[in-house]
Amino acid sequence: MSFDFERKQRIAIIGGGPGGYEAALSAAQLGAEVTLVENTGVGGAAVLTDVVPSKTLIATADAAQAIDAAGDLGVQFYAKGAEDKPLKPETAINLLAVNKRILALAGQQSEDMREQLIEAGVNVISGHGRMKGDNAVVISTGPGGTDFDQIEADTIVISTGSTPRELPSAKPDGTRILTWKQVYDLPAVPEHIIVVGSGVTGAEFASAYMNLGAKVTLVSSREQVLPGEDPDAAAVLEKVFTRGGMTLLARSRAEKVENTGDGVVVTLSNGDEIAGSHCLMAVGSTPNTTDIGLEEAGVQLADTGRIMVNRVGRTSIPNVYAVGDCTNLMPLASVASMLGRTAVFHAMGDAVIPFANNKIAANIFTSPEIATVGWTTGEDAVEYKLPIAANARAKMMSVRDGFVKLYARKGSGTVVGGVVVGPKASELIYPISIAVDRRLTVDQLARVFTTYPSLSGAINDAARAMHGINKRGF
Template identity: 30%
Template sequence: MKRSKAGAGARRRTRADRYDVVVIGTGPGGEGAAMMAAKRGRRVAVVERFTEVGGGCTHWGTIPSKALRHAVQQLSDIRANPLLRDYRSELRLSYPQLLHSKDKAVEAQVANRRRHYERNRVPVLEGHARFVDAHTLSIERHDGTVQQVVSEHFVIATGSRPYHPAELDFSHPNIRDSDSILDYPDHPFSVTIYGAGVIGCEYASIFVNLGVKVTLVNTQERLLSFLDEEITEALSYHLREQGCIIRHNEQFDGIETPAKGVVLRLKSGRRIRSDVLLWANGRTGNTDQMNLAALGIEPNGRGQLEVNAHFQTAVPHIYAVGDVIGPPALASAAYVQGRFAAQHLLDPALPPQRLETIPSGIYTIPEISSVGASERELREARVPYEAGRASFKHIARAQMAQQTTGMLKILFHAETLQVLGVHCFGDRASEIVHIGQTVMADPARNSMRYFVDTTFNYPTMAEAYRVAAHNGLNRLS
């Protein structure tokens, strides 16, 4: 996929087309908004500055990195399988070879996304979008011509890109971000990852399971501090067990680029030499060159837009969703935000939607997923709670699959038995969490008793809910 480049010649303007809703960006947030408005009978168009739909999620973020992670997980599982011990010596796949695993997934997703727009008769206008005024958008096409569209409402879903500090030269072949690491042509011996957020931890898992020497530099005192402490402690332990070196409370000081590799200098005085530096410290919203300031919409220092509970910007008929508004910066959340924004612009009387039961999914090896409150949050709010736990090493399905690392933890109100949070670490965690999410979203069903009274197939990973429920309820007696 090629990024759009405007021609240098004279630009020809066409007459302005009129729409009810124009969505800028075709990632999950843009797709959610466009499909909702189109299915409600509105005349909708989407603007995409690249030559294929899907946004960064499909081409540089969620889909390619998770496809790569899946390939690495499969390779790791095969190597660990005692039935295949005679074939281990033949399993020597390189990083570039494994990168090819993402291509078919990306192609399939692009085709699916394109069909959605075609079926719903939503035209995809290719080019770079810039506001002329609060109701007019100028779209500079790839050939240099300019199209104008007029709309009653706009939804900005332009996503984000890796943050690039000025002192780093990302044109250097051994200095990469989370986009360009997907084009790295060699199999590195060592990788330093600066930034231990979601992206940094996921790539640490990928590379360490490829047998690469990994140093993960964290600017905070623990990994993924927004998650439940017990879960992040488990992640830290297993990354170290796999061979990853984690450096907490470190700050960037400089970079050196000798003839071979790179050297990361930290303010503590530490110097870390490796083949590759993967910079994974933050994202920047794609809001530059859109002329938003002229409308009274001011992005923050990271290019992100402030919105209200209905996802409206400072200009009420212009909405913003997805990574461009900052956390939680999840593809699943972006899609829901896009749908909610479209629902509100169609019916402004609608109340704000509940977003607290949107789960987080972190595709480390093993996975992490959670929904609801953490123990720290419940302690700070002085909520009387208890926890029920199920260790995967005691679950029959996990034993059969030889995926016994991990656990399920359910936090619940000690008096009402209401489920307050579900936290999972282990294989298929991002799937397992949805059972807890469904129970939490239904007030009539939300009780630990549900997990005790429900019959789960045996053997399944879902059985962990019954085990954890009994464990938690036994603590009350």
């Protein structure tokens, strides 16, 4: 279908997270009349309370860890004491200053995004948006609040995100029992933080607080941390956590969390109790899909409350699209952004490439980082794993934990997936993502030059090793 640039479409977007932001910007660039309704700030939770703040906190934790590890590289820190005798200084984390920087950075990022939308011609309105049928958005002061505007639209995009899931027996109070939105009010590094939930969010915060100097207990209801992720990667992370002094409680379910005034007590399903100074609840999220007119408009929802969409973000209503954590797709900011662009391109008749799960690159910002792309299981794929410690640059950096793993299709040798565990895995996964997206073979990947020495050379080494396997027959 060709796009008619003479047509001025009216597009209304509810929610300004990564998906809503990209949808608004892309639609405006294609000449649409765009209105974005956002009730917290452009960028949504991803920028203001989730992705940007948490990764900024993790950057501080990484810096603290780098200082502690400097001795392995021959770097020593000392101060001169009495009679010029060297004294080994202690590092300290000023969490008030860290949190101030985090929130300032998040606020500035949100404001920068807002300015970009306005410059592109997007009408940005602060308020609570809800659908009125399938061709209008009503804007109010809040759920059940006063209506103050109504926007007619040819296309509606829902990008309302999600909020931390709360358990009735472990109600967050913002002081001792916390969600990941509330940790930035902590005045100091917790003495002993109990993290309930060992998924991505729980593992990231457990890793960060351990490297910031806190005692950490990680409560996991599953056999391993990061259930559903690559088992080899999870095993590396568990080894690092244990070596760092973290207590891992596998197959343990938290039944109740109580604020005792000067700490918390977590009661497990077997009756055991764990005492700590704080508790972080990382038990998933719930979509923000209530009170926005979805049911009344006939938009199909899953049992979880998430909006059902197809591979271009279209809902059960032809001119209504949804993107981001409020949908049934993978809850990643990058996925939301990609689908936001795809949705408006499709709505406006521009060329689109439907969303594909097997091309998603994802990263877990623990230390070490864990990055994945494509298919990492399957009987028709061959796996090859190369320890990161075998890489020359890793040896120079005293990196000992991690690996590069490639998956290639039997017969053709086409790269179908990969896993990287190590420093900056979020950057190193990119060449593997290109190989997966472009359907390169391991031979083609092996022939690409890498600098020597470099961590990316480990990807090249793994691909060359798979060439030999391919010659013998996958």
